[in-house]
Amino acid sequence: MKDDIRWVKTHCARMDHGGCALLVGLKDKKIVRVKGDPDGFLNKGYICPKGVASPDRLTHPDRLKHPLKRMGKRGEGKWKRISWKEALKETAENLNKIKEKHGAKGVAFGVGMPKGLEHFVLIRLANTFGSPNIIASQDVCHAPREITGVHTCGFYPVADLHHPSKLILLWASNITSTNEEGEICSMLLEQIRSGSELIVVDPRKIDLVKNSKTWLQLRPGTDHALALGLLNVIIEEILYDKDFVEKWTYGFDDLKDHVKKYTPERVSEITWVPPDLIRETARLYATSKPAVIQWGNPIEHNIHTFDTTRALICLMAICANLDVPGGNVNAKDPKIMGLGPFVRADLIPDKRKEMISAYHGVIPRLMTVAPSFFKKAILEGVPYPVKGFYAMCGNPMLSYADSRQTYEAFMNLDFIAVADLFMTPTAAMADIVLPVASQFEIDDIGHYGLGHGFILARSKVVDPPEECWPDMKIMNELGKLISPEEYWYDDYNQFLEDVVKPSGLTFSQFVEKGYLKGPERFKLYEEKGFRTPTGKVELKLSQAEKFNLSPMPEFHGLPEEDDPEYPLILTSSKSQYYLHSSYRWIKRLREKRPDPKAEIHPSTALKYGIKEGDEVIIETRFGKITHIAHLTNIVDSRVINASHGWWFPEAKADSLYEWDKSNLNILTSAEKLGKEFGTPNLKGIGCKILRK
Ligand SMILES: Nc1nc2c(c(=O)[nH]1)N[C@H]1C(S)=C(S)[C@@H](COP(=O)(O)OP(=O)(O)OC[C@H]3O[C@@H](n4cnc5c(=O)[nH]c(N)nc54)[C@H](O)[C@@H]3O)O[C@H]1N2
Ligand SMILES: Nc1nc2c(c(=O)[nH]1)N[C@H]1C(S)=C(S)[C@@H](COP(=O)(O)OP(=O)(O)OC[C@H]3O[C@@H](n4cnc5c(=O)[nH]c(N)nc54)[C@H](O)[C@@H]3O)O[C@H]1N2
Ligand code: SF4
Ligand SMILES: [Mo]
16 A cells, blocks of 8 residues: 655754765655665665654654743753844844953854754854854864874875775774764675675774674773884884885884884783784784775874874875775865855964964864863963853763863853753753754755765755754854854855855755765875875874974873772763764663663672662762663773763753763863863773762
């Protein structure tokens, strides 16, 4: 029997970085089903549990539907409904007042994980207002990989899973749970089915270990040492690609001398990975051509991220796996509008010198401010005071390191506006809360500005409820009140047209096509050299001194020194069923993972008298939280794997939804930071556990 469901094509978003092409089933103007679209060039029909549940967030009874103004004290949970006109006026007046007193840089604009085109409209809003301060989670998400790449080889070396690789080195990437930016696990699984070998570098026995040839169960936070150990073996055993090294690298002899000290035996002591396994992995990576490194997020979760990403790019380079099909490539964008003109970067030519992080001497090209520097500016006035915050698409009370300090910082701001779909611990700290329209309710462009060489059409399929506005519309209207009107449009949809215009398409023609991909071109360096000062891959950074960077990747020690008071090592991973701190309120996802789970090895649990399902306290030098014990041998007996992003939407508003009960970032600190990106230690932290 033919049902009366109408199927509309779009792309998934906001349940992770997005990427899957979807078929959205509509009946009576309501979404009744979502399934993977077999035509999707990334997912080929695949869909994950979050994608299936994604429409549930739109019709949830707790969804914000009207602008709100704070009534009681900050964080007390007392609100009054106001009109959009009032909300925009009040926000504009407060931001303008701060600008008059402290200058535009006294206002910061905050965003979480990049979700869609609104990310770049926010940067435009900051630029037109005159503030150089965009606060983003880039310090712990992608900037180390991207910007270290640009300094080392002139581009961000993205794993090319579209072409066959002999070997996939899956390094700190739980891709069957997270799907990562621009990389859907179905692509990787297809490669394995077609004969690619797999090596996993992960402290946990993740699902893909069963498909792997070898698994390197390293000590969390020692990735830089392991990568240096692999370099040592490949160079000592002369397994590198001599031709490529000779023609296309700078500083090889220095690197050769430098890595001599990282013998497999020494590296094994640091990483816990047996020396023979280090040798075997190095040999396999160097002799399988092409080989790709699918690198994940935890390599960006400690203060040594610059050294780790540098060492991994050196590995790609000396084995000639850079910019070859099935290796780590320089993905070319399609013909679309460049980021600079879109965000109006021309309006603050001195942004690099004026932004908060300039004071901290971060790596050139990092154009967002690390949250830890932002909080210092609020709490200590360093390098200047920040008093106002416009935030969207993020939940900093959960996502920034040292959550108690985040609370403290927000209590010290004069004005906060937060745009979200739901009341969160962060929205609950605001003066004005703005209800947004989101995925399926807005036209949007996915993967713009992310360096993967494609953009995806995310077309609107249903109308938003009540007074929910797209972020782009909110900022387009707010922009008219806080900056010259000429920078803004009558209709915000013009932003979508602007992005695709250079391709010769209108937005609706782009939607028809579904996506735009850049040309597939490899080894471009053979024509133009690498886009670095020496024109080569800089194994040794030629401008290290000028930029106060370490010329060679180095092992500077563990993220934290061992401390007998905290004998276990804390790491974490993202849940398959949630996106960071989001969506605990979606019933069919919460049923799959009702509690914050701590993975504990059975022998460790026995030692501390902990049984499956017990409430446990996890404590570090910085704080303590509660989790539920899950006994499993997927972790080493010296490691605890905790869950990131937990708060309880069902808890009371005046407790800020129990924001501090199980929140992983209560256990982290924002004091000790990597100097290149301002990255804190989120992993590899000493901890202890006890039964509650
Ligand atoms: N300890 C620890 N800390 C971490 C991490 C970790 O692994 N461990 N991971 C880090 C990483 S990689 C990242 S990227 C960050 C992520 O940090 P955040 O981006 O701050 O975290 P999310 O939970 O994704 O917050 C998203 C919020 O945006 C809202 N939202 C969803 N769609 C829309 C929309 O269309 N418009 C608006 N205005 N709001 C929307 C959601 O309801 C939610 O409240 O956290 C980082 N922090
Ligand atoms: N379901 C879901 N998908 C997501 C997200 C989400 O929150 N939920 N977030 C999105 C975002 S913003 C990002 S950045 C990506 C992140 O996605 P991933 O890169 O996969 O990041 P994680 O899940 O944090 O960790 C990946 C793996 O690294 C391991 N690991 C932990 N510590 C270490 C370590 O010190 N070294 C090594 N080598 N491995 C370690 C963990 O055990 C885990 O298996 O996922 C995106 N997709
Ligand atoms: S893997 Fe990501 S893009 Fe694909 S359906 Fe799931 S949440 Fe959406
Ligand atoms: Mo991220």
